[in-house]
Amino acid sequence: MSPDPISVFAKIMVALRLLYRLLNLHYEAAWTDSWSHRRCLHQHQTLIEAAKCAKPRGAGWYVFAVEGDTPRELNETEDRIVNEFRFGTVRGLGDNSGQNLREKPPSPN
Numbered sequence: 889m890s891p892d893p894i895s896v897f898a899k900i901m902v903a904l905r906l907l908y909r910l911l912n913l914h915y916e917a918a919w920t921d922s923w924s925h926r927r928c929l930h931q932h933q934t935l936i937e938a939a940k941c942a943k944p945r946g947a948g949w950y951v952f953a954v955e956g957d958t959p960r961e962l963n964e965t966e967d968r969i970v971n972e973f974r975f976g977t978v979r980g981l982g983d984n985s986g987q988n989l990r991e992k993p994p995s996p997n
């Protein structure tokens with residue numbers, strides 16, 4: 889018996905959506921300036937790159953992810969990497985920590 893074409897189509901769409909998000913993931917720096925929220929609008933490929941962009945903007949900076957066109961908060965692992973950069977607690981990870989994370993697919997929520 890051949891598989892139900894509608895369910896096969898649904899599985900393909902789920903896979904394509906996930907792939908689109910993975911291929912279009914980048915990070916941006918954000919900060920507050922005179923009570924308004926600003927973002928750098930760069931497409932940083934790593935968390936550390938975005939954090940380095942954000943750091944000179946002052947103490948209230950943060951990094952967020954953009955999947956496709958949709959901004960989202962960092963997940964726990966991403967957040968830890970940014971905090972390690974912010975507080976200088978990175979041990980042996982260097983600048984590649986964000987890159988390593990990028991090679992793993994983010995959890996689909």
Ligand SMILES: [Zn+2]
Pocket residue numbers: 916917928929930931932938941942
């Ligand atoms: Zn930037």
